[in-house]
Each structure stands twice: as C-alpha cells, then as structure tokens.
Amino acid sequence: MNILFDYVLFHFRQVYHLPADLEISYGLDGHSRIQITPTTSTFFERQQAQPVQVFWKEWRGTNLPLFFDEATDQHWFNQNAQGQVIVQYDVIASAFYLLSGWQEYYGKDRDQYGRFPFKASLQARHRFITKPLINYYFDVLKESLETAYGQKIEAKLWDGKPFATCLTHDIDYCQTAWKVAGKPAMQKGNIGLFLKLYLQHRKGQDAWFNLPQVEHELQALNAKGTFFFLPEKAPYQGHPNADYDISTPIIQGEIKRLASRGHEIALHGSHGSGGKTQQLQKEQDNIHAEVKGNRFHYLRFDPIKSLEVMEETGLQYDSSLGFPERFGFRNSYCHPFRLFNFKERRMSSVWELPLNLMDITLNHSNYLQLKPEEVMPAITPMLQEIEKFHGVFTLLWHNENFTPYALPQGLELFREITQYVQERGTQFLTAQEAISAKFSIDKS
Template identity: 30%
Template sequence: MNRSLNEHELAYVFQHLELVMDTSILKDHFIYGESSDHTNKIIFIPNTEKLDVSTINELPVLFGSTESDIFSLDEHGNLIFHHDLLKSSFYLLSCYDECYVNTKRDPWGRVMFDGSIQKQIGIIDRPIVNEYFEFIFNGINAFLSHHNKPKITKRKLFETFGLLLSHDIDVIDKYGWPHLGYKIKELLGLVKSEHSFLSLLKSTITSAFHFINPWRPNPYWNFEYLHNIESRHNIKASYYFLDKDNTGGSRYSFDEKRLVSLFKKLKNHKHEIGIHGTTKTANDSDMLVDEISRLMDSSKVDISGGRQHRLWLDPLKTFKIHEQSGLKYDSSFGFAEREGFRNSFCLPFKPYDFENQRAIDVWQFPLMVMDVTLFSYRKLDAPNEALTSIEKLLHEVEKHNGIITLLWHNSFFDETLYPKVTTTYEQILKLIEDHKAEGITGKEVLSKLANMTS
C-alpha cells in the first residue's frame, strides 16, 4: 500500500474513531496533508511509502517516519501527528493485509494466523488500533488545552468492558453411528487426530457401549447446565444454530419438537438465538437467507446475527453476503489457530468494501477466544495456561472499554479428550465476572451501538 489514504478510506477510519471520541466539533481543523502554511490545525502527515514498521514509544507503527515523537505542537498552534496513524489504522481495521497480502490459507480455505501481519510483528495480543486512537485522543486534548478550549471526553461502549459469550450448536446428540464411525476412523488412523492412541481407544469403546445402550446419556444436550452456569455469573449468552445439510451441516432440524421447546426456554431466559451459517453460505446469500428464514419460522424470533460454521469466510465476499441477507452483525472474524485480536481492534467494527470504497453495513464482533483454539490448536494446559492467556487479553480489552468475544461449543466438555475442560470453562467465566464485565448478547451490543452512534 504505497500511497496515502483517499477520502473514502479516511472517512472509514474516522467512522471508527467516533466509537472512542466525538470529533465533530473539530472537523474543520483536520488536515491529512503536509504541515506547511497552516495555523491552528490538527495535521496528520500522510505516508506514501509501502509498509515499514517502526517502533515509537513502544508502539509499533505500520507507516511511520523518522520522528521520535508521535505528535507535537508547533509555533503556529498546529498539532502535528508525525506518523501516519490513520493509514496504519486503516490497514489493520479494513483487513487489507489478508485481502491482498497474506495468501496463506489452511485446508478449509481460512486465512491463517501464520501468514498474518499480527504474527509478523508480534501484535496478536495487542489491539494497537485502539492504541493509535488513544494517541490521537491525547494529542487532540493537548491541542485543545494549548488553545484554552474544553477537552473532549472519551466515549465508552461499556462502563468496564463487554463479554459476548456465544455457543455454536454444531451437534446436539453425541452417541450415534456418525460419532462412533468417526471414532473408529480416528483409531485406525484414517483421519488425522491430535489425541493419543490410548485416549482414542478409550473414547471409541465408550462410544461403542453407548451406541448399543438404550439408556445412554446425551452430554451434548447440556443447555440447562449452560444456562445455570451463565446465570450464576450474570451472563446472557448468544446461541448460534446450524442448519441441516449434506456438506458438514448439523444432524438436527430447526423444527424438531425438542428444538422448538429449547428455543422457548432460551427466549424466556433472555438469551439470544442466532444463525450459524453452513459452510456454503459464506459464498451464497440466497442460501443464507433460506437458513435464517427456517430458523425464524421455528424459533419465532427475529435473527440479528450469528457466525459462519468453522469460521469460514472470504473477507472480500462474505461480509457483503451478510449485508445482503439482512444480518446486522456477525462474529466469525477470528483466527482458528490463535486467540487474540485478528484486526488489532477490541471494539466492534464494520468491514471495508474495497470494490465500492465504503463501509459494509454489518457490524463485526471479532472473535477473540475459542475453546478449540486453546486446547486443540494451541494445546494449552488446563486451566492455568488457558486462564493466563485469557487474562492477558482481558487486561487489554478492559483498558480500552472494549468487548471480548468468547466461543464455547456445547459439545466441548469431553473430559476424556480434554481433562479439566469443564473446570477451565467455569473458571474463565468467574475470571471475567471478577473483572466486572458486562455479559450481554449480540443483539444487546447492537442496541448500545445504535445509542452511541445516533
């Protein structure tokens, strides 16, 4: 990206800056250009060079300069930002890197953390766009103070920070032929598995026993447990349901009697019901609309958002499909193999449409922590290493009054494969509650955003 930002890209960055501060009274003072022949202006010096990361005051700046200070006031009363924080913010917020630079994809076709700018410069655990905005906020208040004007106050989406706890409901029955067949394939080495032969043998025997046991338990139908633990920690959760299809969808139907009954209970408990779009919907708006319609018919609720199955999305296509389908938010945007800040921002954002030079009118609540990431990809010890990693992210989110999005599958409580996983989940919720998070649904986050931006 060896050019300065155009007017559409600048507007996109300022749209997100408005989540942190009200800049409307200063609009006439902003200049994105050189600093000569100006008086009493707020000047952002543009960078027309390609990405070249420099570290200023421990802050990695993607498009910096040789200056040692982030900003300064000159003799003409101008506030000058010497490094292009706006272009650096746009590059990360808009996902420019993974749209046009990072071509590494996993076998599912998903963008990989391994090729990301976040891994390249070591910022996956830091929301540095929020840090850029903090410097802009501090610079503007220094400018106002210099001119004896009242300082602006910081906007807060949350008093402390928000928690969006979600459950992707991929499966609701554990023991049956599909589960047993897959376990046998794992045991025989016909499909790749991360688990030891001994644990696979044990889980296969257990699956075979319960396959023939008419009084078998169903640990995946654990919705009462999920509600009770969430209620204990003052959390309302978002439940995303996956439609039935022949290409990796669920094995249940939305109109099953037990599902309809579950929907009523979730509504009564003030939890959210959302869509977990099947893999093909990432490239097919008509299919996504059909799935949403079926879920609405069975649940009798309006669907505001959800998440793509397997986190599969094409950053150049899928966000526009969400917009076309009428969704108001999505929470698919996270790396499968690493927890953290995929676009270096800990607030909701709107994806950028590079083709039409505009913000796509769907909020993205970026996914920061997923159960599978912690224990399958990263193989962290439970509970200590997992809690340490999450607490590090919590500290950053809390600092910026942001939102942390946590995904925990209803089917991810298998103590045979992941010892102490249940204890870990419960300790994570207690940790977040101890940090005074506001545990709300995606639909409630939308209401907060509407109030802030109206």
C-alpha cells in the same frame, strides 16, 4: 485518500467522548486544530497484500509498528505557536490497513477451508496478535486532542462498566456424544462409559443435548448468551455440519425457550455458505426466530465473498473474525467495527464483533495445545488489553465443552475465564446488545 480517513475516524468517534467542535484534518491544512501528516506512500493505490517496511516507535512503554512512515526520531506529535497539534506519523494509514482487513482481501494465502491463515498475517510475522494496535493508535490521537483542546478526553464505557463480555455458543453437535466420545471410550476398554452415553442418547438425552446446562451456567453469572444455530445437517465436501435437524420440534423448542429467556438466537452459516447468498438466506429462514447476526461454521469467512453475501441477506453483524489458530485481535482492534467493502470502496453496513477466543484454539492438535493450568496465564494479557481500552471480549464456548466428554476440563475453564472477567467488573451482553449498546446501527 479520504475514504481511509472517514473509515478510521468513524471508529475513533465511537470510542471516545469527543469535543462537539472537533477539528481534525488528514493533511497539513494550516488551520485545523489537529493535523495528521499523511504518508507519501502509494501503497493504497496498488493491490499489494502487505507493506514492505515497518518502523517501530515507542508509545507509553509499548513498541508500536508503523507501516507507512519513514523511520525518524521525531515526537509522535508537536504543538505549534498557533496551538495547532501536528501528528507526525500516519496512524490513519496503519489503522486503516489493519482494520479493513486489507491483507486478507489482497493476500492470496488460504488454508484448506478457504480461510486466511494466521501464519500468512502481519500479526504472525511481527508478533502482535495479542496487541490491539488500532486502540494504541487511537490513544496517540486522543492525547494529541487533549493537547490541542486543553481538556481530558474520556473513553465511552459500558453502562458505567469498564469493558463488555459476549458469551457465545456455536451449536454444532447435540446428538452425538455417544458416538464421538463413547466409541473411542469403548475402544479403550471403558465399556461402562460407552453404555452410559449410549443409553442417555437412546432416551433422547444425549450428553451433548445440554443447552439447559449452558443456560444454567449463564444464569449463575447473571448473563445472557448468544447461541449460533447451524441449520444445515448434510455434510459438505466430506466436512460435517450439524448433527441435528433444526426443523425438529425438539430443537425448535430449545430455540423458543432460549429466546423467551432473553438469550439471543443467531445463525451459524454452514460450510460453503460464506460464498452463497441463497444458501445463507435459506439457513437464516430455517431457524424460525428473529436473527440479526451470523458466525460461519469453522470460522469460514471468505475474505472476497462473505461480506457481500451478508449484505445481501440483510444480516446486521458477523462474529467470525478470529484466527482459529490463535486467540487475540485478528483486525488489531478490541471493539466492534464496520466491515470494509473493497469492491465498492466503502464502509459496509455490516458490523463485525471480533472473536477473541475460541475454546478449540486452546488445545486442538493443530492449534495451541495448552494444558488447562496454562490457559489463564496465557490469555490474561489479552484480557488486560481489552479492559485497558474499554473494549469487548468475545468468547466462543461450544456446548459440548460444558460436558466432560470434549475439551479436557472444559467446564472448569469456562468458569475460570468468566469468573475472571466478572471480578474485573465486566458488563455481560449478547452480541446484538454489544453492537447496539454504544453504536448506532446506521446504514451507509
């Protein structure tokens, strides 16, 4: 069971300033200052996708599910006569289960893109997609430590700021506004709009070739962004990849300009590349810039294959893990974390910057279909959780959604969301900065 404990404790140590002489034991060893009662369940010795039981217990006004404990009415923790604190519930097992992505690795459900579907998740079944449960379990541990050590434990901040925000942009389309938005406009009789978009395109200024506009918006926030470029143009099994060719001087020029201004350039792995090391490697090389991270196009993270592929290509981080169907916390955690390698039963060197909100989730016909005015009220509770636990908010806003020819009121929504986090005192960081700012990138 030690690998579970080591994995969870590694992450606990990342988020708090802990006493140097931390004594914490997973098991009742009779002498450590903190002792956590381990589950008697044999769940982790089998390959079952989901635990059968759940027991809800209240913590500071929030009901938390525990997946490996019997229902009792004991306190979360007690202090004995020797001053040792005994945590009565196995928060380690529940945290490991969620953070490692166990249900996705051992679960068989996949959608048409090979993704683990939201509807198959425990987050859907028990309705906790917008609660970062692991941060709540850590809060229990933190208070048990405060009791045992008789001192306040402080959370680590972001350069003094309460939480971080990563503004990220997947660059799928920058040549086809005239076709994708223009042709339907013409069919509806708006020939003027079609002609405008078509003529812009002919002059080499398609409405979606708008990276300077994205940059301008970032500049207004005094923020640097992370741009995920898609180096594959050929469609894959009928699904579109990029509408541009990464090797052309015009795109290379954009990449160089963005990089020279301090923005981060990253890889947008194409359809199918999540299972193919050579393909992903080739795509990484074809960007011709320093690339540390990846996000798969359509968020096609293959729970069985993708981690190995990223380890083999030497990528430092991924940022694909959000459910396209819902905003929130896919791994129930609001900080970067290291992925778990199930095949070799070890913590991977690859980090995950969890994706909290993708623009398309908000109003795609298969997803939420929110009206623009419904967006802020819907996402604010999630943002409050991130702020409360001093985590990272990762937003994906495609470049075409800065124009009037894609998501309705896309630009206005981007401004509303980013102004909200700015007013809450966020620290804007690139994805790479968010991972390295607080977390040493050590290889295991």
